[in-house]
Amino acid sequence: MSARRIVGIDLGTTHTVVAWADPASAAAPEVFPVPQLVSAGEVEAQPLFPSFLYAPISGEVLPDPFGDAPWVLGVHARRRGGEVAGRLVASSKSWLAHAGVDRTAPILPWGAGEDDEALPRLSPVDAASRLLLHIKRAWNEAFLAYPLEKQDVVLTVPASFDEDARELTVEAARRAGLEVRLLEEPQAAFYDYMARAGKDELAALCQRSGGEALVLVCDVGGGTTDLSLIRVRPGEQRGAIEVERVAVGKHLLLGGDNMDLALAHLCESRLVESPDRLPPARFGQLVLACRAAKERLLGGDPPEDVAVTVLGKGARLIGSALSTRLAREEAERVVLDGFLPPASLADRPRRGGSALVAFGLPYERDVAITRHVAHFFARHAPGAPAPHALLLNGGVFRAKRIPERLADAIGAWGASRPEILPHADPDLAVARGAVVYGLSLLGRGVRIGGGSARGYYLGLSAGASGQRQAVCVVPRGAREGIRYDVPGRTFSLTVGRPARFPMYTSDEALDLPGAVVTPDLERFSALPPVSSAFEPGARPGEVTVSLAGELSAIGTLELACVETGADAGRRFRLTWDLRETSPDTAVETEGGVSSGKSTRPSAPVGGKRLEDAREAIARIYGKGRADVTPREVKDLVRELERILGERPTWTAETNRALFDVLWPGHKGRRRSADHERVFWQLAGYTLRPGFGHVLDEERAANLFSLFHERVVFAQEARTWQHFWIAWRRIAGGLEEAAQVAIRDLVDPFLAPSEKRLKKPKGIRAEPDADVVDLASSLERAPPGRRTELGGYLLERTWTERDPRIWAAIGRIGARVPAYASAHHVIPPNVAERWLDHLLREKWAEMPTAPRAAMEMARLTGDRARDVSERVRRDVERRLVAAGAREEWVQAVREVVAVEEADRAAFYGEGLPVGIRLVS
Structure with a gap:
């Protein structure tokens, strides 16, 4: 056994x-x-x-x-x-x-x-x-x-x-x-097919295809559509068959769930009168009911129509039920025409407009599976008229008309209609194929080859030419667990200071390790760069290294930089997350692609200038020096600007370098009121926004350890101001517990007197506007606490005409957080109440009103976050009447990405690329 x-x-x-x-x-x-x-x-x-x-x-x-x-x-x-x-x-x-x-x-x-x-x-x-x-x-x-x-x-x-x-x-x-x-699901489906078909059928498929077969695997599941291209051809030995994965498609959050959503939106229009909508929980019931109806209407021997019912709640379970009927013709029209329209090889998925979503998931904007298939095949099989065969997996293909419609769309590309490979029990195929794959690892059966579907390229410092370059470190087709050396090349690696290491990926380029390329945006995608510091604390410099890359079984890329020359032996390792870059966060910069965008210029600071600045901080906050005058303490920030240039030009690297000198001397802030005031002024500025740079998590935690010490020179109003500003600036780097602790301290000063919250002694929550800005920036506080704060501030608007109050309410009620997870967003019915008040304001006297309204009414496509259509229409009309920015009007009208310029936080800008080509 x-x-x-x-x-x-x-x-x-x-x-x-x-x-x-x-x-x-x-x-x-x-x-x-x-x-x-x-x-x-x-x-x-x-x-x-x-x-x-x-x-x-x-x-x-x-x-x-x-x-x-x-x-x-x-x-x-x-x-x-x-x-x-x-x-x-x-x-x-x-x-x-x-x-x-x-x-x-x-x-x-x-x-x-x-x-x-x-x-x-x-x-x-x-x-x-x-x-x-x-x-x-x-x-x-x-x-x-x-x-x-x-x-x-x-x-x-x-x-x-x-x-x-x-x-x-x-x-x-x-x-x-x-x-x-x-194991990837399309491969598993093909393993199952191979096991059932056998080598003879695979050989026959090659003969029918003219020698070798290109098989498009289209796996449409409940939540994703996966595309893979597989080549099947005779092997070198008699009777042998070679199977190779040629390409893998990009992530498509598109599947049966989207079809259910489309049917649910159709039915909802009959159940409630526009612009009213079902609340999220009941709409979820409707989606499930439409899923069941779809399975019947598109299955074998379908009825003419099916009842779609949403039950009530509690004791009114039946009495408040809503019901309509969904016809088979309607289901076919929505699914076939909406998701499988005709598409040519020249078609591209549509990027504009709003995605059909309901539960906060970032579904693909273009639901036409046929356009995604056409674009995928055109990119990865240039010159080929069409795949020879289709392997269709997923429950949606049980409906006979769906695979037929997809095959017809591909056949219209000008070639013969592709053969649909027989595929029994598509719901079970992936699990069975995973077992077949496991057996192939033991030498039982054909193993799918092809290796990695993408090649990986390390970005290099542009140098004097200014031209972006990258070197191939792991080629397309790479095998897992195999080290790929970069031959014939030497590189110079930055040590002793933080640096950025961009990474590009391409599913088209075929380069050998060591090939130096220009990563154009047509063929290459940028991964979020890694920021790291080798030998932090050591004197900044460079070491000569060789490179080797290795791909792990779960998709991480490990890069080894091995020192060469007289001091050979040291190894420096980096690991990348091999995920797709989000279009909302990746932007082109002079040195490559950065994870965040800053519209401010970056001064190339380093060498003696940076050392002088570090020495200026160490002189004030290092070991006590008798020759330091009170004027030097007061003028430290001015002195740093004299050395480095104006603060807005300091890069993230410069800021963190300054913070790393300031932090060890944090006890020096107790020497005088000026020491303390300047400490908080510099700490907040050089650590903002608290994340996005190597070691920021540790830095933010260290700084928060001082929060409970409060302000030493407690009578100094300006010090309290910089204390509050510092925490606002680094709010994005603070975990929920830290943010709640700050709220616990400041809430008694912000709450109405009738709340009777006891104010802690020795605290000066002044200036009030800065405390309000801080509290409203704590996005990781629980939604209930944030709702409570918004209520405090809303009450003030009856007697105070301060534009910063409405700016703060807009931040608290924003539908899209600046840095927190979407689950921290306050309920839409609360935002609607606040908008009702804001729409009654005289916007001509309240310059922050348009932006606050936009933030609270922005359309996300998430029914759990979006305000009602009626409220959005009211806000849209008011924005237009007020002459607000067209981008803001559009954000209320349809789902659009948040502009980086509108985000309060940015990260990763300004770091130099950490490696350059020597030879």
């Missing part, structure tokens, strides 16, 4: 599937039916385990045979979640790929609000972990001799999952006690 099993787990957006095989047996992979609650009192093992978690309402007693409490998972969870609003976690897999939220924070169910304190909440990582833990317990009960944690487990992920999402998936598995190997 074999000592282990190969287990494949498809952790899907809609369903989770488990398959397994005994490697000592020749039997095909089997699907493991997952036991789960299918009704209030019935447990049944089914091949599909719905990836839904439901929190029972008070008094609802359900059996818990798998230790899932306080959640119910699977079939019954999906059913009850469609009946009870606001208690269902769905599409948690899609949340794993959403960088706009804290994926480790308890943010799900999304949009449930804070009013139900008894409602349990969990993070996207924990949701995935609970699904895996249920599977582990069910498996271990069925296979006592083969505990899942001791088997070879292959866990599938979308091919387009970025490094963050892959790492979080691995972390979810670890929390469930599993060590896993990741």
Whole structure:
């Protein structure tokens, strides 16, 4: 008997599937039916385990045979979640790929609000972990001799999952006690096809295609569309078949969920009168009802129409139900015409306009799958008229007209219609294919080759030429775990000070390691650069190194810089997150691509000027020196500007270099009132915005250790002012607990007198405007606390005509945070109440009103955050009448990215590239 099993787990957006095989047996992979609650009192093992978690309402007693409490998972969870609003976690897999939220924070169910304190909440990582833990317990009960944690487990992920999402998936598995190997889902689907078809059918496919076959794998799941191009050709040895992955598509948050949303929007227009909308929880019920209707209307032997019903709440469960009927013709029109329209090879996905979203997930703006397919194939198979065959995976392809429509669209490119490869049980294929892959690692069956779908390039210092350059460190097609040396090149590496290391990726360029290229934006994408400091504290300089790169199994790139010459032996390592750059954060700069944008000039400061500035700070805050005069202390900032230039020209590197001299002397702030005032003035300025630079997390934590010491010279009003300003400036680097501690201190000074909050002694919350600015900038404080603060300030507007108050209210009520996770945004009904007050103001007398209105009414596409359409229309009209910036009007009218110039925080600008080519 074999000592282990190969287990494949498809952790899907809609369903989770488990398959397994005994490697000592020749039997095909089997699907493991997952036991789960299918009704209030019935447990049944089914091949599909719905990836839904439901929190029972008070008094609802359900059996818990798998230790899932306080959640119910699977079939019954999906059913009850469609009946009870606001208690269902769905599409948690899609949340794993959403960088706009804290994926480790308890943010799900999304949009449930804070009013139900008894409602349990969990993070996207924990949701995935609970699904895996249920599977582990069910498996271990069925296979006592083969505990899942001791088997070879292959866990599938979308091919387009970025490094963050892959790492979080691995972390979810670890929390469930599993060590896993990741496999991309389209590859898994093709492994399943190969196992079922056999070598003879693969050879026949090559013959039908004229010698070799290009197969487009299109995997449309619940939350993502994954595209992969695979080449199948005869091997060198007689009867052998070679299979190679040629390309992988970019991340597309587009799938069955989007189809359900489109149908839900259609039905909603019949259930409620415009501009009214269903609240997020009930709209979630409608989406589930439309999903069930879609599956019936596009399945085998469909009815003419299906009832779509949204139940009421509580005692009015039936009485307040809303119902309409969805016709088969309507479902086909929405899905076929909207998601599978005709598209030529020259078509490109549309980037403008608003995405059809409802729950805060950044869905693809263009839902036309055919346009994404055309663009993908044109980029990766130039000259080829079309793929020879299609392998279609995902539940949506069960509907016969959907694969036919996709094949027709591709056939219209001018070539013959591609062959649709037979693919039984697409819901089960990925899990079975993961097992086949596991067996191939043991030498059983054909292994898909091709290696990495992308090549990776390290950005180099532009030098005197000013031209951006990069060197290939890991080529496209690279194998995992293999070191790739960069031959014939030497480089100079910056040590002793922070530096930026840009990284580019290309899924088109074919370069060998060591090739130096110009990374044009047509063929190359920029990854967020790594900022690092080798040998911090040492004298700044450069060392000559050689380079080698290595790609890990889960998608990290490790770069080794090995010192050469007389002092050879030292190694410097960097690790990149190989994820796609967000268009909202990556911008072109003179030296490459920066993670944030500053509109201010950057002065190239270094050498003696920086050393003189560091010495000026050390003279004041280092060991006490008798020759330091009070005037020198007062004039320190002016002296630094004399040395370095005006403060707005100081780069992030310069600022952090100054902070790193200032911090060790923080006790020196106690020497005099001027020492303390200047300390806080410099500390806040040189550490702002508290994140985005190497070691900032440690710096912000160190500085916060001084918060509870308050101000030593407590009678000095100007020192208190710089104290409050410093915390506002670095707010983005403070965790929630630190931000709450600041709010606890200042709230008694901001709350109305009737709140009777006791003011702590010895604190001067002055000037009031600076304290208000600080409090309103603490975006990580819980939404309830931020709502409370907005109420305090709103009450002031009745008697105070201070524009800064409305600016602060706008920040608190903003629909898009400047730096915090989206789950910190206050409820939209609160923002609507504030907007109602703001719309009554005389905007001609309140210059901050237009921006505040825009921030609170900005359209995000997230029903849990957006104010009502009626309110947005009112704000839009008022902005137009006030002659507000067109960009602000557009932000209220449709979903647009936040302009970097409108963000209060920026990070990473000004660091020099840390490596240059020597020869």
